[in-house]
Amino acid sequence: MPGESAFPEAQRFAPYVLVYSYDATAVTVRRYDVLGAGDPVLAAGKVNWVRVVGVHDEAFVRAVGNRFSLHPLLVEDVLSTGHRPVLEEYDTGLFVLLRQLGYNESAKRVLAEQVSLVAADGYVLTFQEREANIWDGLASKLEKGGCKLARRGREHLTHALVAAILDEYILTLGRLAEDIEELEQTILSGGGSETLTETYRLKREVLFLHRSLWPLREVLGRYLVDDSGAADPGVAFLWNDIRQDVYQVLDAVETLREMLSEMVGLSMTKAELRMNAVGQYLTLVATIFLPLNFLVGFFGMNFDNLPLKSETWGLYALIGFMGLTTLGMAVYFYRKHWLENTKVD
Known part of the structure; x- marks a missing residue:
C-alpha cells in the first residue's frame, strides 16, 4: 500500500560511511566500514559530505549520532522510517527529513525511501536506507571533480541534495502521468470494471505523493519566514528555489488528482x-x-x-x-x- 516502505526488501548489506571532502582544488573520498573513536574524520578547511549508507543497524547510526553530537530525538527520527517531511533547527544544525521517491514501471507503484540530512558548520551529514539512491549521481560528479558544486560551499551542497530529491519527484510524476493517460484512453475506449479499480489505485498513489509533499511546503514556509531577517541572502535564495520546486511538484500532483477524479466520474457515468x-x-x-x-x-x-x-x-x-x-x-x-x-x- 502507498505510504508503507516502498522498498520492502530487507537490507542485507552492512552499513558504512562515505566522507567526501572537497574544495575548489581537490576532492578526497574515505570509506568507514567500522567506526572507531573520532571516526569519521573531517578535513579541516573543506566542505565535508558525510554519507551514512544504511540505517537498519541502530548501533551504527547511534555511533554516528554520538560522533556529531546529534540530538537524541533527531537520531530517533532517522532510525524510525515512515515519518512525514520535517525541517527543524537544532543546536547542531539544520535537520531535514524527506522521502525520496521512485516509480516501479512493472507494478505501477510509487516507491519511497526515507532520507535525512543534517547541515552544520563544516559538514553535511546524510542518512539513507538503501545502498544505492539518486545521490549516487551527485557523488560521482564530486569524485570526478568536474562539477560546479566542488567550487561552492556547504549551503550549495545542501541545496543540491534536496533539489535532487525534488527532481526525482518530477520524474516520478511524469511516469505516473503516462500511466494515468493510458488508463484514461482505456476508459474512453470502453474499458471494463477493472479500470475503475485501477483508477482508485492510482488515486491512492497520487494521494501518497500529496501527503509526502504538503507538510514540506508548510515547514519550508515557516522556516523561511522565521529565518528571513537573519539568513544570508544567498542562502535564502537557495531555499526559496527549493520552495518553488515544491510548489511546482504540488501543482503537478493536484493536476493528477483532478484528472483521476474526472476519470472516476467518467467511469461511473459510463x-x-x-x-x-x-x-x-x-x-x-x-x-x-x-x-x-x-x-x-x-x-x-x-x-x-x-x-x-x-x-x-x-x-x-x-x-x-x-x-x-x-x-x-x-x-x-x-x-x-x-x-x-x-x-x-
Missing part, C-alpha cells in the same frame, strides 16, 4: 450509461412481447366460441398476426431511432 442501455433494451423486448402475451392469453381462454378457434387455419392465422405485430413494432421502434440507442458494450 457504467450508468451501460445500465441504462441494458434497461432500455429489456424495456423494448418487454414492449414487443406485451401484445403477443395478450394474444396468446386471449385465445388461450377456455371458451368454445372464440374467433378462429374452430377453424383449421386459425392457429396459422394467429401466428401470422403475431409475426406481423412483432415486425410492425420493430419497424416503428427503428424509425423512432430507439433501437440504435440500445447498444451495450
